[in-house]
Amino acid sequence: MSELRGRLASWDSAIIxxxxxxxxxxxxxxxxxxxxxxxxxLILDLLPIALIALPMTMIVITGEIDLSxxxxxxxxSAIMGDLWNRGLTIETIMPLCxxxxxxxxxxxxxxxxxxxxxxxxxxxxxxxxxxxxxxxxLGDAAVADFPWTYTGWVTGxxxxxxxxxxxxxxxxxxxxxxxxxxxxFGRSLFAIGANDQAARFSGxxxxxxxxxxxxxxxxxxxxxxxxxxxxxxxxxxxxxxxxELAVVAAVLLGGVSIFxxxxxxxxxxxxxxxxxxxxxxLRLQDVSGQALxxxxxxxxxxxxxxxxxxxxxxxxxxxxxxxxxxxxxSS
Amino acid sequence: MRIHSTRxxxxxxxxxxxxxxxACGGTSKGDETGGAGPASTAQADPNAALKxxxxxxxxxxxxxxxYSDVLAGGGEVAVGELKGEYKLVGPNDAAASSQVSxxxxxxxxxxxxxxxxxxxxxxxxxxxxQARQAGIKIVSFDxxxxxxxxxxxxxxxxTQGIGESLAKMANELAGGEGEIAIxxxxxxxxxxxxxIKVVEAELQKPENSKLKLVKTVYGNDDDQKSFQEAQGxxxxxxxxxxxxxxxxxGIAAAARYVSSSNFKGKVAITGLGLPxxxxxxxxxxxxxxxxxxxxxxxxxxxxYAGAALASGQITGAAGEKFTAGKLGEYTxxxxxxxxxxxPTEFTAQNIDQFDF
Numbered sequence: 001m002s003e004l005r006g007r008l009a010s011w012d013s014a015i016i017x018x019x020x021x022x023x024x025x026x027x028x029x030x031x032x033x034x035x036x037x038x039x040x041x042l043i044l045d046l047l048p049i050a051l052i053a054l055p056m057t058m059i060v061i062t063g064e065i066d067l068s069x070x071x072x073x074x075x076x077s078a079i080m081g082d083l084w085n086r087g088l089t090i091e092t093i094m095p096l097c098x099x100x101x102x103x104x105x106x107x108x109x110x111x112x113x114x115x116x117x118x119x120x121x122x123x124x125x126x127x128x129x130x131x132x133x134x135x136x137x138l139g140d141a142a143v144a145d146f147p148w149t150y151t152g153w154v155t156g157x158x159x160x161x162x163x164x165x166x167x168x169x170x171x172x173x174x175x176x177x178x179x180x181x182x183x184x185f186g187r188s189l190f191a192i193g194a195n196d197q198a199a200r201f202s203g204x205x206x207x208x209x210x211x212x213x214x215x216x217x218x219x220x221x222x223x224x225x226x227x228x229x230x231x232x233x234x235x236x237x238x239x240x241x242x243x244e245l246a247v248v249a250a251v252l253l254g255g256v257s258i259f260x261x262x263x264x265x266x267x268x269x270x271x272x273x274x275x276x277x278x279x280x281x282l283r284l285q286d287v288s289g290q291a292l293x294x295x296x297x298x299x300x301x302x303x304x305x306x307x308x309x310x311x312x313x314x315x316x317x318x319x320x321x322x323x324x325x326x327x328x329x330s331s
Numbered sequence: 332m333r334i335h336s337t338r339x340x341x342x343x344x345x346x347x348x349x350x351x352x353x354a355c356g357g358t359s360k361g362d363e364t365g366g367a368g369p370a371s372t373a374q375a376d377p378n379a380a381l382k383x384x385x386x387x388x389x390x391x392x393x394x395x396x397x398y399s400d401v402l403a404g405g406g407e408v409a410v411g412e413l414k415g416e417y418k419l420v421g422p423n424d425a426a427a428s429s430q431v432s433x434x435x436x437x438x439x440x441x442x443x444x445x446x447x448x449x450x451x452x453x454x455x456x457x458x459x460x461q462a463r464q465a466g467i468k469i470v471s472f473d474x475x476x477x478x479x480x481x482x483x484x485x486x487x488x489x490t491q492g493i494g495e496s497l498a499k500m501a502n503e504l505a506g507g508e509g510e511i512a513i514x515x516x517x518x519x520x521x522x523x524x525x526x527i528k529v530v531e532a533e534l535q536k537p538e539n540s541k542l543k544l545v546k547t548v549y550g551n552d553d554d555q556k557s558f559q560e561a562q563g564x565x566x567x568x569x570x571x572x573x574x575x576x577x578x579x580x581g582i583a584a585a586a587r588y589v590s591s592s593n594f595k596g597k598v599a600i601t602g603l604g605l606p607x608x609x610x611x612x613x614x615x616x617x618x619x620x621x622x623x624x625x626x627x628x629x630x631x632x633x634x635y636a637g638a639a640l641a642s643g644q645i646t647g648a649a650g651e652k653f654t655a656g657k658l659g660e661y662t663x664x665x666x667x668x669x670x671x672x673x674p675t676e677f678t679a680q681n682i683d684q685f686d687f
Contacts, residue, residue, distance in 0.1 A: 032439035032440060032441075033439075037439070038435075041435040041436075041439075045432055084359075084360055085360065087359050088359060089357035089358055089359040090358045090359065091357035091358065142427070144452075144453035144454075145361075147358045149358065150358075155457050228428075231457070232427065232428045232431065232451075232457070233453050233454065233457055234427055234428070234451055234453045234454035236427050236451070236454075238427060241426060242426075279432075280432075283420075283433065284439055284440065286418070286420065288420075289394060289421070289422055293423070
């Protein structure tokens, strides 16, 4: 167990270390990377990924997945545009969109936990379903005339240095971090991911816990949809298409095991920051989009491969040590 | 426990709704318009010299799209003539928001001019305005950004200009009288329908009074369907003199049918086509004339317009004039539009000068 914790800690610290190194390296080596307006752009680019990654981390830790998040974002964006066209106030629309996201998440939660269907299949289904519904709601139209008070706030900064939206991200990240790492509920998620039968027998209501994770995931995707729409001043049915892969990539890169039971929020947030910073720095160096995809792909494979190699080597070493130790004891 | 969490949900829902209701009297559609871009207060100096060493970046809808490549290629030639620094960047997908990160990067790199074909006229707006606040001139081409957030737009051709060109070629090829037909894309294709409307209006004019538009058919921009529709037209209207196809798929399919049939030489095919697709039919005599805007000229004009903006020759106001290298002098129309000009006509004489 301490072995396990040691390995985890090392992967987390490795990824945090790499992230810090990339940030320092890019600030020195890449012109214009380190200035404050680029920092704002960086935060705006990673915001939806980071937000959705918070509940995604918890879901993956329980051994499940939610691939419908980007479509939920798109559908809430479409709903937002439609309600705005119908003349509702923006202050009414925003909470309704978060609520809509929560309901969409509840549909996932119901199908997965009440009906016992596999989350991969269900959320691939709702990935297509929600995106389709988004097209039904808004078609291929775009709604753009959102009030400047809000669109300006989302892209704005405090004193030119701290992006406004960073406040939202920090508050939610702290809440998620405390819940995951410092509450019995958080510990129950690791227990479910490690062995859900054992978790059930030790009194954890597995079904309900997972159900609420999907509701939260949907609500956060809804919030991300609102922020996305305001950032780009554009409500469209195709907003955020493909974003779920960026989120899952960051979660895995951050050291969360796809089989559940292991991971930390700090690792994941580093993963998000690492991917975003690398892309930003490479773009500033005029590296083409295809090359950016290659970098992301290689990093992902490395993130899955390296821990396995480390564990494998460690196990082999341990076995050898044991074998060496056994005859010594018998003599 | 279950009751507990259900109640929690109910409370959460109620409080969200209350929040929403309490906010009634908040901001709704039409209350407040979006933040407009920085108003141009600068004065144009028509005699200002074009600056050298300008950093001019092109941001097409997506990279590795053959059409975008040709557009940007024209820009590269112009930037070379202007002794500037040319750069081509762009996303891999044409999603509405994927250009924004690239605009932000170009702001960081302190470019002088950004030429953009916007994937979404509004999604790029906030960052384009940030770029303008940083002193970067924005030239949209191919696909306009909202007019609040760019300085000028290079319009490849006006609807009127294309319609007139199509009617003029039909008249010439029919010898001033006879039956003509139109082979269009889909029945609800916005561009094609607008052009066809202009053609119909042109046919009302006295010089076209002897031309008769007998039918408009739709090949749905599908090669096989267009081929069959062309075949059908010639069977139904044996006296047909010209088929006008305002779509590159339609004109190529119609030309292919006619070149292999005994209508070759009797029926003229014209419309909007790509020289590379049409070359063999021009060479074998099936097609004597068709037209299209030259894509590389769009990028070329965009680069010159950007350089004129960055040098202070123009500010984007209507009526200002500037010279765009080999293309000659242009005047800015209302809303910062610069019209490339009437489409270029391609014939056996000039087709080999074009490769697109």
